[in-house]
Amino acid sequence: MVLAELGGSLSKAIHRMTNAMIIDDKVLDDCLNEIARALLQADVRFNLISDMQANIRKTVNLNDIAAGHNKRKIIQQAIFDELCNMLNPGKPPCFTPKRGKTSVVMFVGLQGSGKTTTCSKYAHYHQKKGWNPALICADTFRAGAFDQLKQNAAKVKIPFYGRPMESDPVKVAVEGVERFKKENCDLIIVDTSGRHKQQAELFEEMRQVSEATKPDLVVFVMDGSIGQAAFEQARAFKQSVAVGAVIVTKMDSHAKGGGALSAVAATESPVIFIGTGEHMDEFQVFDVKPFVSRLLGMGGDLSGFIDKINQVVPMDQKPEIGQKLLEGNFTLRIMHEQFQNILKMGPFWAMVPGFSDELMPKGREKESQAKMKRYMTMMDCMTDKELDSSSPKLMNESRMMRIARGSGRNIREVMEMLEEYKRLARIWSKMKKSLKIPALSRNMNAQHMSKVQIGAMGGLQDLMKQMGSLKNI
Numbered sequence: 001m002v003l004a005e006l007g008g009s010l011s012k013a014i015h016r017m018t019n020a021m022i023i024d025d026k027v028l029d030d031c032l033n034e035i036a037r038a039l040l041q042a043d044v045r046f047n048l049i050s051d052m053q054a055n056i057r058k059t060v061n062l063n064d065i066a067a068g069h070n071k072r073k074i075i076q077q078a079i080f081d082e083l084c085n086m087l088n089p090g091k092p093p094c095f096t097p098k099r100g101k102t103s104v105v106m107f108v109g110l111q112g113s114g115k116t117t118t119c120s121k122y123a124h125y126h127q128k129k130g131w132n133p134a135l136i137c138a139d140t141f142r143a144g145a146f147d148q149l150k151q152n153a154a155k156v157k158i159p160f161y162g163r164p165m166e167s168d169p170v171k172v173a174v175e176g177v178e179r180f181k182k183e184n185c186d187l188i189i190v191d192t193s194g195r196h197k198q199q200a201e202l203f204e205e206m207r208q209v210s211e212a213t214k215p216d217l218v219v220f221v222m223d224g225s226i227g228q229a230a231f232e233q234a235r236a237f238k239q240s241v242a243v244g245a246v247i248v249t250k251m252d253s254h255a256k257g258g259g260a261l262s263a264v265a266a267t268e269s270p271v272i273f274i275g276t277g278e279h280m281d282e283f284q285v286f287d288v289k290p291f292v293s294r295l296l297g298m299g300g301d302l303s304g305f306i307d308k309i310n311q312v313v314p315m316d317q318k319p320e321i322g323q324k325l326l327e328g329n330f331t332l333r334i335m336h337e338q339f340q341n342i343l344k345m346g347p348f349w350a351m352v353p354g355f356s357d358e359l360m361p362k363g364r365e366k367e368s369q370a371k372m373k374r375y376m377t378m379m380d381c382m383t384d385k386e387l388d389s390s391s392p393k394l395m396n397e398s399r400m401m402r403i404a405r406g407s408g409r410n411i412r413e414v415m416e417m418l419e420e421y422k423r424l425a426r427i428w429s430k431m432k433k434s435l436k437i438p439a440l441s442r443n444m445n446a447q448h449m450s451k452v453q454i455g456a457m458g459g460l461q462d463l464m465k466q467m468g469s470l471k472n473i
């Protein structure tokens with residue numbers, strides 16, 4: 001995957017810097033030049049890169065850093081912050097669909113950008129979270145658009161509306177929205193015709209569809225392989241309709257992805273998802289800080305994760321992570337994240353007695369990995385509430401059946417996964433007790449909380465180191 005290459009080059013540059021015996025201006029310059037080369041290769045605009053370098057140099061004045069301060073950490077922090085700034089539009093999405101209320105989301109984009117595929121992925125993503133989405137084909141321009149969306153919808157069992165013989169997209173869109181509102185669909189997705197920038201009449205048609213259906217959110221779908229040109233494209237669409245969010249596709253297949261992401265950020269429209277392949281599941285939520293963490297290889301195992309949080313992300317910016325870990329709320333979402341980390345980065349949990357014995361027994365790693373993937377598919381079919389709860393009692397039989405159906409498994413397997421969750425949660429809770437972390441008061445102010453967290457994180461790290469010697473967990 002192309003993003004992984006960019007991430008690899010960036011983290012290599014940072015590692016080379018952190019491994020240097022002495023951090024001086026030459027080491028810093030080499031590191032920044034290496035980062036600049038990697039970003040240029042990803043087609044990030046030169047101006048953005050040179051601004052980034054200047055900002056880092058301003059923040060990191062090596063001569064002014066007092067003895068005893070860790071220069072490596074200060075530089076890492078500055079690089080992390082600047083990469084985040086580069087991708088941050090400075091604005092949250094203007095609208096996020098809410099459960100229990102019908103939302104209409106209209107998709108626009110240039111021909112071939114991946115719009116139809118993305119509409120289906122977006123619907124499927126929400127369907128797995130328990131939404132009741134519907135798809136409308138208001139692309140009356142491209143022959144084949146109707147069949148493509150209809151087939152995609154059928155594959156994932158999402159209601160579909162379209163009229164292959166009708167040439168007026170406004171009519172089709174309005175009929176579809178009315179119908180799905182009556183059917184109580186909570187997320188109505190309207191796919192529109194792909195357009196070229198020069199086709200003024202198609203832009204006019206897009207405006208008319210928007211006026212008639214009054215979408216709560218207009219999503220601009222953009223092909224990531226166009227790199228920096230993304231900026232002009234996104235702006236042209238923004239001038240015609242009220243684009244509220246962007247989805248960048250084909251991030252798997254082209255070296256220019258970095259350029260596209262950074263250029264879109266400059267249009268002040270947040271990127272909400274990225275497409276990373278042709279398949280329905282190759283679709284990821286885009287959130288700047290976690291994205292940059294992953295890009296720099298900081299999304300690894302838990303001990304590494306805590307370490308990196310301490311090194312790079314100011315604690316007051318990550319209260320929710322610290323809070324989650326310190327309160328010992330081992331939720332299904334945390335289990336999902338950890339499985340993902342194990343599959344990606346190698347078995348951290350395998351170091352922990354109790355985890356290693358049953359979750360990843362020696363010699364049966366392949367089997368264990370397949371089991372984790374199975375469990376993750378089931379968790380993908382859960383609602384946010386279920387994932388964030390530490391009480392699997394929330395799930396009654398009908399929910400379990402739904403999760404089983406959604407993930408192509410049977411209810412016994414879902415119950416088995418919940419049992420595994422309970423087992424890991426028990427271990428987690430014992431680990432937490434042995435840490436003797438002071439309970440956090442919800443009324444603490446941010447500064448106080450940050451101090452407590454840093455202390456407790458240190459404690460956690462110590463524990464991680466001693467974990468091999470923990471008995472009877």
Ligand SMILES: Nc1nc2c(ncn2[C@@H]2O[C@H](COP(=O)(O)OP(=O)(O)OP(=O)(O)O)[C@@H](O)[C@H]2O)c(=O)[nH]1
Nearest residue numbers: 111112113114115116117194249250275276277278
């Ligand atoms: N590799 C990769 N291919 C993608 C991705 N998203 C879409 N595609 C492919 O891009 C091609 C165009 O996608 P469509 O969904 O048909 O594009 P469209 O924008 O609806 O096309 P128009 O209707 O002409 O506007 C198809 O071959 C898709 O499979 C992605 O994230 N990664």
